[in-house]
Amino acid sequence: MSPDDFPWNRWSEERARRIESVIDRFLPPATEPPQRLHEAMRYAVLGGGKRVRAQLAYAAGELTGAEISIVDHAAAAVELVHAYSLIHDDLPCMDDDVLRRGKPTCHVAFGEAVALLAGDALQSFAFEALAGAALRDSGQAALVLAQAAGSRGMAGGQAIDLGCIDKALDLPELERMHRLKTGALIRAAVRLGADCGQAMDADENDALLRYALAIGLAFQVVDDVLDVEGTAQSLGKTAGKDAVQRKSTYVTLLGLAAARERIEALRVEAREALSPFGTRARRLEELAEWIVVRTH
Amino acid sequence: MSPDDFPWNRWSEERARRIESVIDRFLPPATEPPQRLHEAMRYAVLGGGKRVRAQLAYAAGELTGAEISIVDHAAAAVELVHAYSLIHDDLPCMDDDVLRRGKPTCHVAFGEAVALLAGDALQSFAFEALAGAALRDSGQAALVLAQAAGSRGMAGGQAIDLGCIDKALDLPELERMHRLKTGALIRAAVRLGADCGQAMDADENDALLRYALAIGLAFQVVDDVLDVEGTAQSLGKTAGKDAVQRKSTYVTLLGLAAARERIEALRVEAREALSPFGTRARRLEELAEWIVVRTH
Numbered sequence: 169m170s171p172d173d174f175p176w177n178r179w180s181e182e183r184a185r186r187i188e189s190v191i192d193r194f195l196p197p198a199t200e201p202p203q204r205l206h207e208a209m210r211y212a213v214l215g216g217g218k219r220v221r222a223q224l225a226y227a228a229g230e231l232t233g234a235e236i237s238i239v240d241h242a243a244a245a246v247e248l249v250h251a252y253s254l255i256h257d258d259l260p261c262m263d264d265d266v267l268r269r270g271k272p273t274c275h276v277a278f279g280e281a282v283a284l285l286a287g288d289a290l291q292s293f294a295f296e297a298l299a300g301a302a303l304r305d306s307g308q309a310a311l312v313l314a315q316a317a318g319s320r321g322m323a324g325g326q327a328i329d330l331g332c333i334d335k336a337l338d339l340p341e342l343e344r345m346h347r348l349k350t351g352a353l354i355r356a357a358v359r360l361g362a363d364c365g366q367a368m369d370a371d372e373n374d375a376l377l378r379y380a381l382a383i384g385l386a387f388q389v390v391d392d393v394l395d396v397e398g399t400a401q402s403l404g405k406t407a408g409k410d411a412v413q414r415k416s417t418y419v420t421l422l423g424l425a426a427a428r429e430r431i432e433a434l435r436v437e438a439r440e441a442l443s444p445f446g447t448r449a450r451r452l453e454e455l456a457e458w459i460v461v462r463t464h
Numbered sequence: 465m466s467p468d469d470f471p472w473n474r475w476s477e478e479r480a481r482r483i484e485s486v487i488d489r490f491l492p493p494a495t496e497p498p499q500r501l502h503e504a505m506r507y508a509v510l511g512g513g514k515r516v517r518a519q520l521a522y523a524a525g526e527l528t529g530a531e532i533s534i535v536d537h538a539a540a541a542v543e544l545v546h547a548y549s550l551i552h553d554d555l556p557c558m559d560d561d562v563l564r565r566g567k568p569t570c571h572v573a574f575g576e577a578v579a580l581l582a583g584d585a586l587q588s589f590a591f592e593a594l595a596g597a598a599l600r601d602s603g604q605a606a607l608v609l610a611q612a613a614g615s616r617g618m619a620g621g622q623a624i625d626l627g628c629i630d631k632a633l634d635l636p637e638l639e640r641m642h643r644l645k646t647g648a649l650i651r652a653a654v655r656l657g658a659d660c661g662q663a664m665d666a667d668e669n670d671a672l673l674r675y676a677l678a679i680g681l682a683f684q685v686v687d688d689v690l691d692v693e694g695t696a697q698s699l700g701k702t703a704g705k706d707a708v709q710r711k712s713t714y715v716t717l718l719g720l721a722a723a724r725e726r727i728e729a730l731r732v733e734a735r736e737a738l739s740p741f742g743t744r745a746r747r748l749e750e751l752a753e754w755i756v757v758r759t760h
Contacts, residue, residue, distance in 0.1 A: 196615060205615050205623035256584060261555075261576035280557035281626050284580075285619050288552060288587065292614035295591050299607035307602025311595035318588030319492060319501050323581050327501035330577050 208286035225361030227451035232365025241301030248294035316356035325349025351384030504582035521657030523747035528661025537597030544590035612652035621645025647680030
């Protein structure tokens, strides 16, 4: 079954379009000075990407009956953090990548200094977008986002990743790295989206966290498989980089077949975590399926 | 009169020591993985700096009768944003500076990639520190900090500054740049500190903003004067860089004498803005004096 056959595709596409227009509306216009900075910020965030994090926020908001106009802020915030991290990741002192989503990376298009500042400003802007939401506890929301982005979250995962090139990680180390590098922001997306609606009890919070942990990891294992199988064209970025950099991946550590089994086990885990929620969790369940079957 | 003669010096020193220990306590220990990242974050923030922004937050907190343990969070947040911006400013793609506060800059000590991430993580951590404060409206506080740091604040000012090397700015352009680059965070420091205590009325908020605008600008004019007159030893950073880079400064645009007159006028403006507050504004007044007479 290809991802295009999924019945939820329309919802997913609609949400991807929605977040695009939300972020477009939130961001300063490219005509506002300093223009070059605002152009670079918009270039890096708009016009592409799977918007997985935004979709997770919207799906979690449906779980708790949140107003979509409130979830817009949470969804934008996680996408903005994600976009800033990609700009900085691609810089010459990091991955030194020239292609992202099929376009020249931000520093190739705008120069390193402007790209650096665009990333910095997008991080600030993520907190600004989140602060605009009418939440029960916006201080708590800022805390969730800050922890997900910081040294005990995404940036920490990046730092571990930096130390790993040309150094073999074992599986627990690899998982710890991914739990921070991509997992933390995915968990925050689910959590912030859910927090836009009705409060949940402790068991429900736990279940939702288990779901987010499973799909966060699944997302990464799928990425590793795609890096081996994909082409630059289907990925919109340079393929096979992991092998060139001799990074440990799920595929190098487990082999392709076992990596696929791991994905399947995580899919089951995610589905089971959602079972107490019934149909309210429909969109979250569909997203878990999509993460697993996506081919690009 | 030298700065050491000021009667408020003890308060100021006590607050500078306090924020050092507050940030030391807030930050993850250097022993916590990823160690290298946490070391770099601590290296860049701790052990130096004038802590002007923290002191302004504490002084504004005294104006509104705030509990000092709450102001700790606001003061830490602005210092963390400032520290992150210095790391990124010093990077090779920006100012390419090797000396800061008399020590090797963060990327010289830890490498560019770690320095980049340390700056990124310190920005996240600033929002985390702020979210820890028991404020009337922590969503509003996050918004104030985010706007001060972002493309309509500090990062925007940096971007304008980037475009200015080898290009002569006129005085209004120079002021606009500084109002963003350093002024925005100074205004946020005063505002966030004040917001830790009793709410003020609209007139009081206006007066406090006028104070913050005046000292923010004064701070920059003093910096320009010091760049001409200072030595690397007294500044703890490379002196005379503005001239080498042929940047417009208050000194190149106005001349030294008129720049000094401007400082004096801003000092008077700041003092007048505070007059409705009486003795509650004592610390803010003393800080305005200090900003003007400081020699390093």
